Amino acid sequence: xxxxxxxxxxxxxxxxxxxxxxxxxxxxxxxxxxxxxxxxxxxxxxxxxxxxxxxxxxxxxxxxxxxxxxxxxxxxxxxxxxxxxxxxxxxxxxxxxxxxxxxxxxxxxxxxxxxxxxxxxxxxxxxxxxxxxxxxxxxxxxxxxxxxxxxxxxxxxxxxxxxxxxxxxxxxxxxxxxxxxxxxxxxxxxxxxxxxxxxxxxxxxxxxxxxxxxxxxxxxxxxxxxxxxxxxxxxxxxxxxxxxxxxxxxxxxxxxxxxxxxxxxxxxxxxxxxxxxxxxxxxxxxxxxxxxxxxxxxx
Amino acid sequence: xxxxxxxxxxxxxxxxxxxxxxxxxxxxxxxxxxxxxxxxxxxxxxxxxxxxxxxxxxxxxxxxxxxxxxxxxxxxxxxxxxxxxxxxxxxxxxxxxxxxxxxxxxxxxxxxxxxxxxxxxxxxxxxxxxxxxxxxxxxxxxxxxxxxxxxxxxxxxxxxxxxxxxxxxxxxxxxxxxxxxxxxxxxxxxxxxxxxxxxxxxxxxxxxxxxxxxxxxxxxxxxxxxxxxxxxxxxxxxxxxxxxxxxxxxxxxxxxxxxxxxxxxxxxxxxxxxxxxxxxxxxxxxxxxxxxxxxxxxxxxxxxxxxxxxxxxxxxxxxxxxxxxxxxxxxxxxxxxxxxxxxxxxxxxxxxxxxxxxxxxxxxxxxxxxxxxxxxxxxxxxxxxxxxxxxxxx
Ligand SMILES: [Zn+2]
Numbered sequence: 200x201x202x203x204x205x206x207x208x209x210x211x212x213x214x215x216x217x218x219x220x221x222x223x224x225x226x227x228x229x230x231x232x233x234x235x236x237x238x239x240x241x242x243x244x245x246x247x248x249x250x251x252x253x254x255x256x257x258x259x260x261x262x263x264x265x266x267x268x269x270x271x272x273x274x275x276x277x278x279x280x281x282x283x284x285x286x287x288x289x290x291x292x293x294x295x296x297x298x299x300x301x302x303x304x305x306x307x308x309x310x311x312x313x314x315x316x317x318x319x320x321x322x323x324x325x326x327x328x329x330x331x332x333x334x335x336x337x338x339x340x341x342x343x344x345x346x347x348x349x350x351x352x353x354x355x356x357x358x359x360x361x362x363x364x365x366x367x368x369x370x371x372x373x374x375x376x377x378x379x380x381x382x383x384x385x386x387x388x389x390x391x392x393x394x395x396x397x398x399x400x401x402x403x404x405x406x407x408x409x410x411x412x413x414x415x416x417x418x419x420x421x422x423x424x425x426x427x428x429x430x431x432x433x434x435x436x437x438x439x440x441x442x443x444x445x446x447x448x449x450x451x452x453x454x455x456x457x458x459x460x461x462x463x464x465x466x467x468x469x470x471x472x473x474x475x476x477x478x479x480x481x482x483x484x485x486x487x488x489x490x491x492x493x494x495x496x497x498x
Numbered sequence: 499x500x501x502x503x504x505x506x507x508x509x510x511x512x513x514x515x516x517x518x519x520x521x522x523x524x525x526x527x528x529x530x531x532x533x534x535x536x537x538x539x540x541x542x543x544x545x546x547x548x549x550x551x552x553x554x555x556x557x558x559x560x561x562x563x564x565x566x567x568x569x570x571x572x573x574x575x576x577x578x579x580x581x582x583x584x585x586x587x588x589x590x591x592x593x594x595x596x597x598x599x600x601x602x603x604x605x606x607x608x609x610x611x612x613x614x615x616x617x618x619x620x621x622x623x624x625x626x627x628x629x630x631x632x633x634x635x636x637x638x639x640x641x642x643x644x645x646x647x648x649x650x651x652x653x654x655x656x657x658x659x660x661x662x663x664x665x666x667x668x669x670x671x672x673x674x675x676x677x678x679x680x681x682x683x684x685x686x687x688x689x690x691x692x693x694x695x696x697x698x699x700x701x702x703x704x705x706x707x708x709x710x711x712x713x714x715x716x717x718x719x720x721x722x723x724x725x726x727x728x729x730x731x732x733x734x735x736x737x738x739x740x741x742x743x744x745x746x747x748x749x750x751x752x753x754x755x756x757x758x759x760x761x762x763x764x765x766x767x768x769x770x771x772x773x774x775x776x777x778x779x780x781x782x783x784x785x786x787x788x789x790x791x792x793x794x795x796x797x798x799x800x801x802x803x804x805x806x807x808x809x810x811x812x813x814x815x816x817x818x819x820x821x822x823x824x825x826x827x828x829x830x831x832x833x834x835x836x837x838x839x840x841x842x843x844x845x846x847x848x849x850x851x852x853x854x855x856x857x858x859x860x861x862x863x864x865x866x867x868x869x870x871x872x873x874x875x876x877x878x879x880x881x882x883x884x885x886x887x888x889x890x891x892x
Contacts, residue, residue: 231633365641368614405514420510427510432517442526444518472601474621479669480654487674490643 202226203256203478207485212268212288213429219273220265220293221245221482222300223252229259232461234301234327236293237264240312240335241281242365244272250440251309253478257470260457261301267314269368273489279361281369282376283340287317291325298327300468305329307460309453310417310439312409313337315387315401323394330398330460332453334448335407335437338392339385340377340419346409353383371447385414400428400456402449403416404435438496500781521796523544525628525824528635530794535842535850543576545796545823550579550798556594562828576798581819581833584778587614591594591691595619595827604661606777614777616661618827625670625824626780629794630773633784634672636792637734639769640703645851646696647675648689650708656680660738661777669707671844677685684712686719697729704733706762708741710754710772717805726764735762738773751789774856778832780825788846790853796840799854802833811844815857835860 208220238249245264255262255395267273267289269280276287281303290308293320309314310318315336322328337343348362358371367407381387392399403412403417412431430452435445447469454467505655526539538777554561554571561583564571567580572663579814588593593600600617607613618626618673621639624889638645647669654670656679657663657885669675677690696704706713713735720727727733735758749757755767764770768787800809801816810816838856845853 366644416512423510429510429512431512431514433514434523435517442518442522443628444522444526444621448515448517453821469620472623476654476668477670483670483674491674 203474205478206271206483208296208300210265210292212285212290212292215283216275216297217290218265218268218289219245220262220263220273222263222476223256223410224405225256225417227259228256228261229461229463230396231335232457232463234261234263234297234303234306235457236308237465238290238293238298238304238308238310238314239266239272240265242271242278242367243311244480245488246486248311249428249482250446250478251425251453251473252360252448253459253470253475254454256469257474258454258467260312260465262300263297263300263306265289265294273486278367279293279370281373283317283382284376286314286381290314290317290321294321294325294327296449307457309333311335311361313343315375316340316382319388319391319395320374322397322399323391324465328397330400332348332400332402332456334402334439334453335404335410335416336401337410339411339471340388341383341413342411343409344377351379380395385418389418389422390418391425392418395422398428398460400430401451402435402439403431404437404445405431405433406435407437409437422429422447426440426482521548522625522628523792524796526623530796531792531851532630532851533558533795533851535844536565538851539891541795542823543653545819546576546798547574547840548581549823549825549829550574550831552826553594553831555768557592558608558833559590559592560594566695574717576821577800579808579821579830581802581821584776584832586612586832587616587778591615591617591748592828593617600827602664603659604664604777605659607660607662616777616828618780618825622780622827626665626775627671629781629824630668630784631672632794633773633782633792634804636784637705637736638703640772640809641671644702645673646692646700646702646704647673647801648660648692648704649677650679650689650706650712651677652679652682652702662775665775665782666738669705673705674702675811679712683763686716689722690720690725691717691727693727694725695729695735697732699885705736707738709735709751709777710737711740713737713758714749714754717757720761721891724845726763727761730763731765731769733764734761734769734771735764736773737772738775755789756822774854776834778830778834779820779824780830781820786845786847786849786853790841790845790847791855792845792849793840793852793854795851797821799852801838801840804860807833812844813839815839817860818856886890 206222210218236274244266252262266274267286268274269276269285271278294306305327306377307329308318313335318331322331345351352374358374362369377383439449440446562578569578599619601620603617605613605615653667654667657667661807678685686885696702755770758770759767771785773782773784774791781797783793785791798821800819802819817833818836836856837858840854842852844850
């Protein structure tokens with residue numbers, strides 16, 4: 200593969216908050232393919248998706264990533280203030296920016312876990328999304344939150360002080376926002392999917408303890424606003440990157456779907472281990488240097 | 499509107515795909531060291547035997563070596579699977595896959611020309627990283643940013659092809675890491691400043707990773723500067739490589755632990771751990787809190803008699819030998835120059851399974867003698883020249 204080109208950019212949400220964006224591309228970029236926008240899962244950052252981005256670029260795509268506002272990562276705000284509505288605005292900003300930057304009318308969104316729910320919502324609203332591919336996508340937020348946090352907050356009359364995920368504290372705003380904007384229910388997700396005319400593809404992990412695959416089947420059957428496809432990765436956990444073999448299977452199938460969506464002939468190829476490793480180290484250094492500097496200045 | 503990759507006329511298509519093989523499922527599952535002993539034995543039998551057949555098919559040198567042993571390859575017992583002296587990797591390249599699939603050639607430490615050279619494909623490299631990941635979880639349950647790693651070694655680029663340095667440098671993929679060896683020199687002052695800064699200005703824990711002699715060098719500087727680190731339970735020291743090599747220090751492991759605990763002000767010597775690996779082995783063995791190195795079930799570890807390489811009983815002193823099923827690109831079925839012990843049973847940490855310890859390194863002449871004794875007909879797999887380097891280690 201020819202040299203990959205990595206760049207840092209920024210854009211803003213509609214109300215002016217800064218969203219950090221990374222792009223990865225190469226001079227072998229297939230000019231006929233649509234750009235890809237990657238939406239990381241909850242509490243994940245751009246550098247956790249090095250492999251996906253590198254696979255994309257290695258197979259001729261232009262790839263954008265972003266960190267949402269009020270989240271971990273390089274954008275404005277702190278994860279304490281995380282809400283799904285902000286997550287939606289961050290994805291919207293990244294999609295709009297990518298279209299402007301590349302001159303493309305449309306993009307394909309690849310979103311993971313909780314961000315899948317947000318991507319479905321944006322697909323119903325934005326003509327700039329040509330298709331959405333999700334991995335371990337959440338359609339029933341109430342159920343997934345109950346599994347992750349061991350409480351069904353949707354029924355709480357009073358908000359909790361905070362939630363905790365992987366050692367990080369998240370304020371009660373996420374619950375309040377979910378209640379006010381009806382993010383909770385599977386039924387509301389199905390209503391959204393009925394309005395999504397674009398193709399949707401979702402990868403299910405058969406060993407995923409946080410996503411009930413029956414809900415996904417129900418959502419994709421009833422939410423039949425357009426073509427729908429489900430792929431179950433057998434013996435795959437929620438974190439598809441944990442098992443390198445699962446990751447490679449997922450990324451290879453994902454590339455095949457991207458080829459089909461772009462009507463590209465041929466078989467996707469796997470980027471060399473060392474290329475991914477070098478890129479992963481580079482991105483971790485950028486992400487961590489900024490994080491450490493921010494923490495020092497805050498202290 | 500673009501088309502989906504769908505064959506049926508239905509709007510919803512569903513497809514199920516196998517995403518992982520059994521061995522990867524075990525390696526990356528993260529629970530292999532906590533399985534009951536009987537399950538670990540079954541895993542070992544299945545995967546080591548399967549790897550044996552793969553290497554006979556893929557590596558002609560190994561297939562020739564095995565053919566001369568006159569064994570029933572279909573029903574072979576693990577104890578009778580032929581093992582390659584590690585010195586053979588200095589003499590020739592042994593691969594079980596087409597060379598085009600090799601992603602990384604790695605060298606042992608030591609002087610050029612007398613180094614072992616081992617080629618790994620993507621799968622072997624990923625599995626090695628998987629074994630480190632699982633091992634790290636035995637050290638503690640941290641999320642990515644909850645630890646700051648002080649690496650007494652070079653960056654991945656400066657590590658080049660030296661396996662030990664390369665593997666150590668990749669801890670940066672797991673936790674935020676700063677490398678404190680540049681141009682071969684330990685930057686002790688900067689490393690110590692980093693530790694103190696993190697202890698005082700962050701809520702992260704710290705892992706100091708490095709070769710034992712570099713850890714000692716760091717403790718010397720801390721003492722010289724009369725610094726009171728008092729890290730208590732917030733710092734862990736993880737060593738890898740070279741207990742004998744640079745050891746002019748004549749320090750027993752217990753004395754090393756005592757010194758490290760005192761100088762860093764640690765709460766317990768369970769915060770000092772060692773990791774074992776060598777270039778010819780594709781799995782890392784990580785110490786538990788009881789200071790035993792646990793061998794994951796896809797590796798069959800044993801000790802062997804130096805005269806005929808027959809497998810010894812649990813706990814008997816002999817030559818350490820490994821049949822590592824995780825390597826796909828070369829036969830990681832080796833007998834080493836290390837003298838040690840392998841135990842099977844319940845570890846004081848509570849886990850069932852296999853643990854190993856290295857006691858000392860065989861002298862060069864003895865190692866050669868041993869290698870020659872394996873089978874005089876297998877000279878292709880045995881060095882004929884005396885070499886002056888120490889055997890290599892991670
Ligand atoms: Zn133990």
